[in-house]
Amino acid sequence: LKALSVPCSDSKAIAQVGTISANSDETVGQLIAQAMEKVGKEGVITVEEGTGLQDELDVVEGMQFDRGYLSPYFINKPETGAIELESPFILLADKKISNIREMLPVLEAVAKAGKPLLIIAEDVEGEALATLVVNTMRGIVKVAAVKAPGFGDRRKAMLQDIAILTGGTVISEEIGMELEKAALEDLGQAKRVVINKDTTTIIDGVGEEATIQGRVTQILQQIEEATSD
Numbered sequence: 001l002k003a004l005s006v007p008c009s010d011s012k013a014i015a016q017v018g019t020i021s022a023n024s025d026e027t028v029g030q031l032i033a034q035a036m037e038k039v040g041k042e043g044v045i046t047v048e049e050g051t052g053l054q055d056e057l058d059v060v061e062g063m064q065f066d067r068g069y070l071s072p073y074f075i076n077k078p079e080t081g082a083i084e085l086e087s088p089f090i091l092l093a094d095k096k097i098s099n100i101r102e103m104l105p106v107l108e109a110v111a112k113a114g115k116p117l118l119i120i121a122e123d124v125e126g127e128a129l130a131t132l133v134v135n136t137m138r139g140i141v142k143v144a145a146v147k148a149p150g151f152g153d154r155r156k157a158m159l160q161d162i163a164i165l166t167g168g169t170v171i172s173e174e175i176g177m178e179l180e181k182a183a184l185e186d187l188g189q190a191k192r193v194v195i196n197k198d199t200t201t202i203i204d205g206v207g208e209e210a211t212i213q214g215r216v217t218q219i220l221q222q223i224e225e226a227t228s229d
Helices: 011-021 024-037 100-113 128-139 152-166 209-228
Strands: 063-067 082-085 090-098 115-123 143-147 188-195 200-205
Touching: 011 024, 063 100, 063 152, 090 100, 090 152, 100 115, 100 128, 115 128, 115 152, 128 152, 128 188, 143 188, 152 200, 152 209
Parallel strands: 090 115, 115 143
Antiparallel strands: 063 200, 082 188, 188 200
């Protein structure tokens, strides 16, 4: 089949495939082609149910990585098996979190702000994870936790990418930052986060546009260099 397949190299071909996939709906096929054209091969396309009568295409800055929720008890959309956080704070920690006490100051600050919190760390385990689940189920503070993508130096780089996207700071003891001293100013933010059992999608981070674009350009150059080697 791979030998017989033909890559879709232009918008017309993509629209034709999209139309077939959408039960011959040409309008949806055209929307799919437009979305592919705007986000490119590296982009992520999601479909959401709208409240109006018109189909709309909305392009936002974001990223998706292959790490799902650490506990199904964080799920707040049982109909889809997902976690959806609106305008969350995002805590980035380059460490394993097992002691809830070191998280109490930032949890209290987030609770006072009345916003949900996404924790992205090397791991969240034991007492810390159990307490976060209980707090979420009791409605004290809405929290979700996922493992940071990658391993070793790759994980550090990915955490920094997320920090750039969301305008946050990576809490790392290597540079003298302690989790118990983290404040709201150290946290990233995004318009929306969607987490399922396999992936985390951060939509419309509040990081500076110029910094984000600079990092995107750098990553594309690294991909090109790796491909040419």
